[in-house]
Amino acid sequence: MKNRLIGTSVPRKEAFDKVTGRARYVDDVSFPGMIYGTTVRSKVARGRLRGIALGPGIPWDEFVVVTAKDIPGINAIHLINDDQPCLADGVINHPEEPVVLLAHPDKHLLEKARQAVVLDIDELPAVHSIEDALAKTAVVWGEDNIFKRYTIEKGDIAEAFANADVILEGHYETGAQEQLYIENNGVIASYSEEAGVTIWGSLQCPYYIQKALIPLFGVGPERARVIQLETGGGFGGKEEYPSMIASHAALLAKKAGVPVKIIYDRAEDMAATTKRHPSRTVVRAAVMRDGTVVGLDIDFAIDGGAYSTLSQVVLSRGLIHAAGPYSCPNVHILGRAVATNSPPHGAFRGFGAPQSIFALERHLDEIGKYLGIAPDEIRRRNFVKPGQTLATGQVVRDDVDMNVLLDRALEAAGWGDKKARFAVENREEGSVKRGIGLATFLHGTGFTGSGEKFLASIVGVEATADGHVRVLAASTEIGQGTNTIFAQIAGDALGVDYDVIQVGQPDTAFVPNSGPTVASRTCTIVGKLVETAALGLRQTLLGSGLLEEPYSSEQFVKACSAYVARSGELRAYAEYKQPPYIKWDEDTFKGDAYGAYSWAVYVASVKVDTLTYEATVEDFVALQEVGKVIHPTLAAGQIEGGVAQGIGWALYENVVWKNGRMANDRMTDYIMPTSVDLPPIRALFAESPYSYGPSGAKGIGELPMDGPGPAIVNAILDAVGIGIPRIPATPEVVMEAYLANTSVTRVCRATEVARG
Amino acid sequence: MRAHVASYDLVQPGSLREVLTLLAREPGVYRPLAGGTDVMVVYAGGKLAHTKFVDVHGLRELRGIVVTDDAVTLGALTTYTDVQAEPTLGREFPMMGQAASETGGWAIQNRGTLGGNIANASPAADSPPALLAYDASVELTSTRGARWVSYATYHTGYKTTVRAEDELVTRVRIPRIAPGAQGSRVHMFRKVGPRKAQAISKVSFAACVDVDGTRITSARVALGGVAPVVLRVVATEGALVGADVTTLDVAAIGATLSREVTPIDDIRSTARYRRRVAENLFVELTRKLKAHVGLGSQAR
């Protein structure tokens, strides 16, 4: 098999439709008789629902009104624990909890009606921080507010701490972040007794929604169909949440007897849907004078919001990434996902890893500062090497040399020159100070541990009557390039032109379950299945006598077409088989957490204005080893976009919470960086092929979220000598740290260990 | 969009006279709608309590910038794009163009009007500090006639002004310095927002200081975002006027400024931040002044 498409920047499959406005997003779609739906939410963080009253001034007889009583099956959004109701029934656990659904043909009147519904709620004490959840100031979930607790153990932590030269402790926090896809959440649902529920929507995971609809309606999978329409971004925000909005629309459609469309406006989408989990991490490091980290004791906690949803999975990824790309021999990591009374936090690019990586990468700079060791040097002294083990005991099989990556990134960033220049310039009188900082990290590809084995994803390819080959997968194109890379992979496997390959619309009635579009798995895991299935189809065709090697694209198309004419159909499927070496123990968190990792070094140059405490990123170098770059333009786009999102998380995007609700639910007040706030982002790649990815490809999509936070805050430390323990490092945060003159000894408690 | 469209009413009379007549007939019933860039945000959020509007955006009488020997006079419908394009403003009142160029993004600069900015009376608006520093006046017109009020007395409290309900903001006038006036002028404008564009100011700062030799002959310093109104810090100005730039007691005058501002915590920033940045920008002004008279290192 020769690569002719892989490694080139072919035009995106759906680009023409998107730029000409032909692509149809859910709000472009309408059905005869379709009406609109809306959601009445609680507004109270926690309480007991006493009653629902329909207020005056609204022609209520024209409305379809749905409450928990109308749910035919189980009142839960099926996920891992099924603790989240579809509609609140009796108890309220967060201020955006859906209670009543309304539908009406006039969307403007619908909004007026929404405001006229009066909920009678007795308020109960609520919990709004990780600390309060752990301290159980009120118990709001289970017995102790803890959704899940995991630990990782490696070596002998007590011994390491007893024998270290110094122990440094730091407390780090990261804030929530809104995904801010361009297209808000939206779906259309229809219902009939024969066909059951059909959903069209903006979504990442069609089969998640199907799984949620089945128990809610008490129907079989054949009566719960989900179709993905063109989707304007997801970033994880359309992983689990669409199950909620789809369930709501479906309940309304059933009662209304006509299709119902629900489209959130930006304010509702920001306030009510999932965000990145806020986190707080305590890192205690046992360190030798030469900078070798001999022990890491990490306490990692994330705020899951009111229901458990995906928090335990986010927690496990965060935990596994908490010790970074280092060989530290003695590690203890405690991870807890806790309940608070805000809307559930959920999937977001990086999925827990950016949070724990922030803490460790910040802490390494604080350790370096304390010991007088440069940021690059302290990392060199601790990098893991092939054959050594990560925190879970996983032996590194990737052919990676972090020192080489580090050299290349520092060179590209002009690290040495900048260090020297800034040191001189910063002594001058002006109010602007400059600094440079870095972060080194890894990111695991695909589901954690045995996740991929349990998913057992399936991909199909089929020949069409006119001889094209169509990829059948539930993996969605959400702007990241799924359609394009699938076509490249299938095209190269079959040895045909790009145009021969089509990618079928994800529709649970027609495509097999290739798993969710999450966890940087689409290219590596699903792409490999596309390759295998395509090879299967090719084999069948060659065996049929209709095609002989070598063949041209035209000959292939003709053969396909002839096969279909003769036999009715030509299909091939591939199912995921876990690489044989992977061993994972879910109970002890020991073993091969991921089949492969992508490795990266990010370098940020930052200026800090000491008049206004504004930090601005002036230059950004993002170097990553990703196995194989399938599509250079798309890959660079993923990195640039991810770094931009990471810069947002690091400096700008501050969710202001008021009693568990996002108070700044507008893009005027929730500040995402615009193009003028962003530096040149230089995406660089290294390639060291992974045998189980298509042409060696590993994950790319989430990686760029991990590095910017710590690299930028480390650059602030370099610029002004202030160690900032939390992001977003808004000017207000920088000012407080500056005025308090936060130094390493504040961020980290340094304890010299007595030797005797 | 959360507004109930059918509940709103918008009328479009053809002339200024007709608009004023409508406003006079039932004062307070109709409100002006100019570029709509403030009104539409509240409307889309479903929070626009007022439901009847009169569109003034088409009134030719409110457009245009006129430059005379003693003043630059801007029609109420002057946009931020218009402001940036006017050469006299660029030369003599650079803070107007600076404020305009940092207002919203290009779309807002094409659509939003100076009259709307003034009438909307947000304490975080960006052009008002510059207008205060340049000692502007505002013309208010009704069927009862037109009157000029000093912009320094226009704002009376949080979102309240001296404008009566039947009055329109029709023009804004910025006095020019008489030719041959002594000394030279230092302008300093700084918008501190949460990002570089499409941002509502946390603090904004505009100062126009005249110096003759090393002596300050006049000083107007105005801030946005630090009080219920865009604020001229008159005590600070008083301490500057007559002082010698080379011997300024920066700490003492800075403390005066700090006493004059009354910032608050809100979802956009903190009182502590706003106060501190206001103080820092004042220190920066004094550095600029020193650099201007040839002392100290050149400020940025």
Ligand SMILES: Cc1cc2nc3c(=O)[nH]c(=O)nc-3n(C[C@H](O)[C@H](O)[C@H](O)COP(=O)(O)OP(=O)(O)OC[C@H]3O[C@@H](n4cnc5c(N)ncnc54)[C@H](O)[C@@H]3O)c2cc1C
């Ligand atoms: C995305 C965005 C970004 C923005 N960024 C900035 C910014 O950076 N800085 C800033 O200062 N502002 C900003 N604004 C606010 C707004 O654009 C300005 O205040 C603008 O000048 C308002 O002018 P307008 O003509 O659009 O006002 P409108 O919305 O038409 O009217 C605003 C108010 O003034 C009244 N009004 C309008 N004209 C008159 C008149 N001639 N006489 C009497 N009353 C009148 C109206 O009744 C209304 O109450 C922004 C707005 C948006 C949507």
